[in-house]
Amino acid sequence: MANIRFLRMRPGHGEVLLAEGDRRAREDEERLIEEFRRQLDAGMWAAVPTRDRASGRREALMVRHYDEIPSQAERVIFFPRAAGG
């Protein structure tokens, strides 16, 4: 599974699709890397929902660099960084 979707949570909208592509295709990957950087530069946090194969338990993996996205990841969710309320 090399196709990946970048989603972003937006106030008043729910999630929106930012980018989608095949990570094995160079052109797609360049576009994905650019979008990933743009989101982090805009102050977003990025998380990859994961599922442990053995236990089935679900968690999230917070990623700060594109290279940290697991190869089998299907989506990255961007959301505004946390601030003290």
Place this chain on the structure above:
Amino acid sequence: MLLALLALLVLAAVLALPAIARGVGSARRRLAERRGERTGREVLDLPDPGRERRAEQRARELLRSCVNEEEWAMYRDLGFIRVWGAQARRPGAAGSARRSGVYAYLIYPQKPLVAFVPETRQLLSEYCVEFPELASSLSVSRLPDSDDVLAKWMALTGDERRLVASANMHLPGRQVDPGRVRRDIWRLAEWERQRRGGGQVASRG
């Protein structure tokens, strides 16, 4: 002499009338345009309950697709999610190990995280945290409820330390009623007991 002055005044008034009429007309138009602009802005700023409902529906679907089945059922039935602290989430920590001296969080939508010890039901602290859309001109700056829950869930399970460091920590009771939290912890225990026993649990909504 007086008559001549009066005649001059009347003549001047007649000559000036078209100019006055044009001035009044354009002033009226400008006023109307300003009113129109303001009305337009007010229309744009009106909240759209349908849009917010649709956003929340999308957010619920996204949340459901990310969290564990038990956590989804918890949110659907009780309105919050319990997430175990990092100590209990370590691989191999399960069952009785989880219940012995470890802490957990309750995630409520648009409210602080509440840390507690499940074994004793002691409330530890509140972590006030939000996810503000800073670089936006949107009139709505708050995520839909279920997105807020998912953001907290991802940040907690992905990097608990960073989330806690970003939050403002307070003693229990600052924003969330401790009585309500204790009731919720009790409801959660009952809910889990009924699930283990296979009994029916009434849905929240």
